[in-house]
Amino acid sequence: MSADAVIEKYSQSLFEAVSEGGKADNISKELEAIAKIFSEEAIATFFASPFNSADNKVMVAKAALEGKCSPETFNFIVMLVQNERMGVLTQINENFQASVRSMSGETEGILYMATEPSAEFKQQVEKRLSEALKKTVRLNTQKDPSLLSGFKVTVGGWTLDDSAQFHLNKLKEDISKRGM
Known part of the structure; x- marks a missing residue:
């Protein structure tokens, strides 16, 4: 086994x-x-x-x-x-x-940021994720110096990427599609 x-x-x-x-x-x-x-x-x-x-x-x-x-x-x-x-x-x-x-309707995730987030910001992210997932979300924080700005969150099997790098890559992709 x-x-x-x-x-x-x-x-x-x-x-x-x-x-x-x-x-x-x-x-x-x-x-x-x-x-x-x-x-x-x-x-x-x-x-x-x-x-x-x-x-x-x-x-x-x-x-x-x-x-x-x-x-x-x-x-x-x-x-x-x-x-x-x-x-x-x-x-x-x-x-x-x-x-x-x-069992109690809770789930845990990780909030990645370049610096330690404020308690208020963390609570705000937890609240929005809880509303979206219809579960109580509790986030642990982890520093990720590769994130220049923004944040990433992993909860369960999915990831929310709101980092500057993600948005720059998305912009680059959009520009490439338009042939600019």
Whole structure:
């Protein structure tokens, strides 16, 4: 089974198990925090090492999490440890978070600009995209020095390009079509 298939299988199984009970939001927060902790280099190395026995890894995971998270999250992490799948916890978490956002009518995207946008501008773009997509859009920002002016947004499978480069290329194309 490919890594992507494994990631999808685990994230979807967890999502289906907790979404019906109305626990998805709570599990989402717990899984996010746990994935962040377990992605730290020393911890990730411990769980990836073939020199640490499976029993030892399970014992450490149980000691770290017991009583500190919901039974669903606890059992899920222990299962990942037992099945030697901690190496894909970050990706499982990302897929799970996307499923939770989708269930609640939210989607996430990236706003690319040459400089950090103002909070007001970001909110304005989120609002317009939310209206167009009929979903709540939350944008993360990423600097892209190749954009001289304007911005690009990627949400889901599509891209909105309102950069100066895009408009210059469009103008060049229009001029070429007219034979000028």
